[in-house]
Amino acid sequence: MSGRTSQTTVGALPDTAAESPLVPVALTWLVWSLFAASIAALVTRVQFGGTWSIPGLVAIDGLTVLMWVVVTFFSGIVHSYSRRYMAGSAHESGFFLTVFGFTVTVMGLVAADNLALFGCLWLAMGLLMANLVGIVGEWKQAQAAAAVARKYFLASSALLGVALTGLWLATGATTVSGVAAAAETLGGPMWVVAAGALVLAAMIQSALVPFHRWLLSSMTAPTPASALMHAGFVNAGGILLARFAPVVTVDATLMLAVVVVGAASALSGKLLKSVQPDVKSELACSTVGQMGFMIMQAGLGFFGAAITHLVLHGFYKAYQFLGSGGQVERTAPGETSEHASGVGLAVTLLTGLAGGVLFAVLTGKGTTLDSGLLLVLFVVLTTLQAAHSVVGHTSLPAAVRYGAVPAVALPAITVYAVVYEAVLALLRDLPVVSAPTELSALHALVAAVFLAAYVALETGVHERSQRLYVALVNASQPASSTVLTATEEYNEY
Known part of the structure; x- marks a missing residue:
């Protein structure tokens, strides 16, 4: 197509x-x-x-x-x-x-x-x-x-x-x-x-x-x-x-x-x-x-x-x-996904965990036993999903895929954390901005x-x-x- x-x-x-x-x-x-x-x-x-x-x-x-x-x-x-x-x-x-x-x-x-x-x-x-x-x-x-x-x-x-x-x-x-x-x-x-x-x-x-x-x-x-x-x-x-x-x-x-x-x-x-x-x-x-x-x-x-x-x-x-109108034209029938190899799986898991740790360090969330841990978990899962999607595409050489995952994901997490902190600063006069609950x-x-x-x-x-x-x-x-x-x-x- x-x-x-x-x-x-x-x-x-x-x-x-x-x-x-x-x-x-x-x-x-x-x-x-x-x-x-x-x-x-x-x-x-x-x-x-x-x-x-x-x-x-x-x-x-x-x-x-x-x-x-x-x-x-x-x-x-x-x-x-x-x-x-x-x-x-x-x-x-x-x-x-x-x-x-x-x-x-x-x-x-x-x-x-x-x-x-x-x-x-x-x-x-x-x-x-x-x-x-x-x-x-x-x-x-x-x-x-x-x-x-x-x-x-x-x-x-x-x-x-x-x-x-x-x-x-x-x-x-x-x-x-x-x-x-x-x-x-x-x-x-x-x-x-x-x-x-x-x-x-x-x-x-x-x-x-x-x-x-x-x-x-x-x-x-x-x-x-x-x-x-x-x-x-x-x-x-x-x-x-x-x-x-x-x-x-x-x-x-x-x-x-x-x-x-x-x-x-x-x-x-x-x-x-x-x-x-x-x-x-x-x-x-x-x-x-x-x-x-x-x-x-x-x-x-x-x-x-x-x-x-x-x-x-x-x-x-x-x-x-x-x-959305251009998505059909850019999707080639030959592009497929494959299940990640052992190396790809390791890269995906390590990138997801690193993303969670990075978010926790930058925001302070997930460092205590409260609902912040679940917030960090969702960041890890989101990073895993993005990493898995990149690793599974066969249109790129394996070395490029494995290198691109952390090179893209970790800076993206950093940007997200920075934006999050900026939003928190802007919302500081609201009655409730963060109210973590006990696990x-x-x-x-x-x-x-x-x-x-x-x-x-x-x-x-x-x-x-x-x-x-x-x-x-x-x-x-x-x-x-x-x-x-x-x-x-x-x-x-």
Whole structure:
């Protein structure tokens, strides 16, 4: 496939500078201006510190300015990319207006301190994303996909409404900061309902299993909208837990439950990805798994690590989606993988262990008997996965592969640790950034099960079961009404 040639059957690509309507041009410039302003806000925040606020309404802290920079950057990339991608579409102006509206809504959400305002912006964010999924009104499948997404997002908003109402009744506070200040008084049935609803709202928004079908059904969305969805929208679950960390950390049992649901989604995403027939579905399942890792980090008490994860994952996934059209051309049928030899296995294991030690040394995590050990374990497993992938490719000489693994992996771990420490410094004024919990027998059990399942997946044990294969295919099916089955259905005109 990579070596095939094709003749040009369409005219030249449009000159976006000359042919774009006013709305896409103006909004592209405006969103990049917001990015520049966000950079200025971040620099000012780092230089002078403090929280800027309108009491009872908004509070601009380190998390706010960080997410402003991230969101406006991704939105700027999507706006610029879409100038050509959406050129000539009947929905071009509507698409740009919706993307820009989504961007402004998220910027408001991460600054909102008032509970009612936070809930309203959460709802608006979901509805705008559902509109992007169904932006092509002429496709009944797109409308069906939008309806599926809207149902999930409304459920998430309803759960968040329950959580915010419960926290207001329990504390008497009408602001996020007020709830955080009164967190020590939380407990009892009202807290259980509120905290449980909060976690469920985060799970739905981040497409964790079993709420992942809305994400797998969203393939009717234009590719740049998918990039914004996977790089930004699904991260809302992690931001929600970070904002309400004082509520979630009240009880160690709830924290452990968050670890379990995150671990289940991380493993499920990896399994579901293995049976996907197309690039975008693979990326969607990858997102399910990565969001599981993010939520798991929050459950371990490392909310700064969760924010770091969502930022880095956002950059990676935006690049992957915007470049998904070229993945098919770059995949040659002759490229295969092989099981690592004894030397390759040794290189992989040593690199993984070295990565964990390096992360522990640079961050101080995992040096005491608390949940930081599990955080280091996940760093080791992530390094092992990357190393195993490189070692298994036969397109490179063995010596090159074995040398490239530590040469690439260890500097990458260093960069991750440095970014993590920078994020922690930026989030230092949040009520809770790190709240490691004591290790228990249940933590050890979760870690053991996760490690065993991970090893089984890496060694291909799951590939030997036809029953499991069928179950995974069924579990990863989008809603049937959202599937485009005939070529003529793709014509939006």
